[in-house]
Amino acid sequence: MKRLEVRNMTKTYDEGSSTITALNNVSMEVDAGEIVAIIGPSGSGKSTLLSAVGALLQPSSGSVIVNGKKIETLKEKELAKFRLNEIGFILQTSNLIPYLNVLDQLLLVKKMAGKVSSADQQFAKQLLADLGLEKKLKKFPNELSGGERQRVAIARAFMNDSSVILADEPTASLDSKRAFEVVQLISNEVKKRKKAAIMVTHDERMLTYCDRVYRMEDGVLTLQS
Numbered sequence: 001m002k003r004l005e006v007r008n009m010t011k012t013y014d015e016g017s018s019t020i021t022a023l024n025n026v027s028m029e030v031d032a033g034e035i036v037a038i039i040g041p042s043g044s045g046k047s048t049l050l051s052a053v054g055a056l057l058q059p060s061s062g063s064v065i066v067n068g069k070k071i072e073t074l075k076e077k078e079l080a081k082f083r084l085n086e087i088g089f090i091l092q093t094s095n096l097i098p099y100l101n102v103l104d105q106l107l108l109v110k111k112m113a114g115k116v117s118s119a120d121q122q123f124a125k126q127l128l129a130d131l132g133l134e135k136k137l138k139k140f141p142n143e144l145s146g147g148e149r150q151r152v153a154i155a156r157a158f159m160n161d162s163s164v165i166l167a168d169e170p171t172a173s174l175d176s177k178r179a180f181e182v183v184q185l186i187s188n189e190v191k192k193r194k195k196a197a198i199m200v201t202h203d204e205r206m207l208t209y210c211d212r213v214y215r216m217e218d219g220v221l222t223l224q225s
């Protein structure tokens with residue numbers, strides 16, 4: 001059983017008299033410890049695919065299966081829980097909360113899910129240390145560089161120990177040195193913590209850190225390498 005499977009997924013949008021096919025019979029698999037890239041032109045359906053895998057959008061047909069469970073079978077309440085516990089998102093910009101320090105950015109995820117244990121505190125510190133931020137625990141976002149902020153966002157995505165990590169152009173706001181660092185760190189954590197990760201990127205230089213590369217064109221996904 002693969003950690004993540006997408007089976008024959010189609011998403012259409014009705015636009016008056018015409019229909020846009022954002023995803024056209026897309027299938028892919030990502031196993032634990034794998035990071036795959038999706039490249040492709042603007043408007044080809046990459047964000048739509050990430051949204052569907054992250055249970056933020058319902059496909060018109062097809063399935064997303066995480067740890068053998070079809071997410072379309074989940075009810076609204078279970079879906080919210082699924083998003084919180086099984087999906088970690090890393091976005092283009094770090095989206096940190098301005099009035100929380102670095103450590104609290106991570107602990108907020110736990111506060112939302114219930115309460116913060118000392119094991120949670122330890123885990124958060126361990127993740128931040130993995131990402132080279134052990135000296136920045138008490139800093140606020142405006143006291144960090146762009147690369148540091150993005151590393152906090154990566155640590156935060158791993159904080160709920162989800163099965164799946166979804167990264168939507170995580171290097172878009174970084175210069176190329178920082179971009180390499182950030183993708184390498186994501187890849188290392190994915191392998192160390194046995195996540196199934198999908199990264200959408202426009203930057204072909206980042207593909208060296210990925211196990212497979214898929215190309216999206218007009219809603220059709222093909223394996224490139």
Ligand SMILES: Nc1ncnc2c1ncn2[C@@H]1O[C@H](COP(=O)(O)OP(=O)(O)OP(=O)(O)O)[C@@H](O)[C@H]1O
Nearest residue numbers: 013020021022040041042043044045046047048049
């Ligand atoms: N809510 C919506 N209603 C109608 N059409 C939509 C909607 N969301 C996306 N689309 C269309 O679906 C197609 C795929 O869009 P999507 O955002 O997935 O592309 P993308 O590959 O992520 O693009 P980019 O690289 O520019 O972010 C596009 O034609 C887009 O216009």
